[in-house]
Amino acid sequence: MKNSIQMIISATQIRKRIIELGQQITSNYKNSQQNMVLVGLLKGSFIFIADLCRCINIEHEIDFMTISSYGNNTVTNMNVKILKDLNQDVCGKNVLIIEDIIDSGNTWFKVREIIKSKKPHSLAICTLLNKTKSRDISIHIDYTGFYISNDFVVGYGIDYAQYYRSLPYIAKVIF
Numbered sequence: 535m536k537n538s539i540q541m542i543i544s545a546t547q548i549r550k551r552i553i554e555l556g557q558q559i560t561s562n563y564k565n566s567q568q569n570m571v572l573v574g575l576l577k578g579s580f581i582f583i584a585d586l587c588r589c590i591n592i593e594h595e596i597d598f599m600t601i602s603s604y605g606n607n608t609v610t611n612m613n614v615k616i617l618k619d620l621n622q623d624v625c626g627k628n629v630l631i632i633e634d635i636i637d638s639g640n641t642w643f644k645v646r647e648i649i650k651s652k653k654p655h656s657l658a659i660c661t662l663l664n665k666t667k668s669r670d671i672s673i674h675i676d677y678t679g680f681y682i683s684n685d686f687v688v689g690y691g692i693d694y695a696q697y698y699r700s701l702p703y704i705a706k707v708i709f
């Protein structure tokens with residue numbers, strides 16, 4: 535990759551924030567009678583879900599979904615496709631979607647519809663990053679790690695054309 539990058543959120547900041555998110559999620563779900571399932575949206579959430587699940591002090595299952603994304607472009611599109619569906623039944627369970635980053639909100643909007651049709655007991659989303667921008671669609675995001683500006687970012691699982699996922703911090707790409 536020829537682009538240069540600039541760190542915007544350090545590994546230490548990420549670690550600290552994930553502990554807080556884990557505590558918040560634990561306290562919100564600890565009295566529920568229903569089983570909990572964390573659903574990671576691949577591939578971008580694979581590192582986040584691995585760290586976050588170890589900070590949630592409630593028994594839970596883990597599952598993954600793969601949704602088609604940008605391809606190798608940096609512009610979102612309205613066509614969200616399921617490439618890999620859930621392996622298990624989430625009917626009657628507390629489903630918490632784990633996402634790397636919310637940009638237009640389109641992916642979450644579509645995933646919410648898909649999961650709702652599976653009749654979970656509850657459905658919420660936790661995203662590591664949330665771009666603060668005006669969105670065409672109105673969406674509610676339950677848990678946000680960090681609000682960021684409208685830059686294209688990479689690292690901690692998040693890629694640019696499949697590169698940079700293994701960076702331990704979040705960086706913006708300088709185009």
Ligand code: IMP
Nearest residue numbers: 578610635636637638639640641686687
């Ligand atoms: P949305 O559907 O526009 O909200 O986009 C969500 C998905 O687009 C995320 O799950 C990411 O996979 C990808 N994405 C959005 N912004 C970025 C970015 O800044 N860097 C890398 N991927 C991004």
Ligand code: MG
Nearest residue numbers: 575578634635
């Ligand atoms: Mg994603």
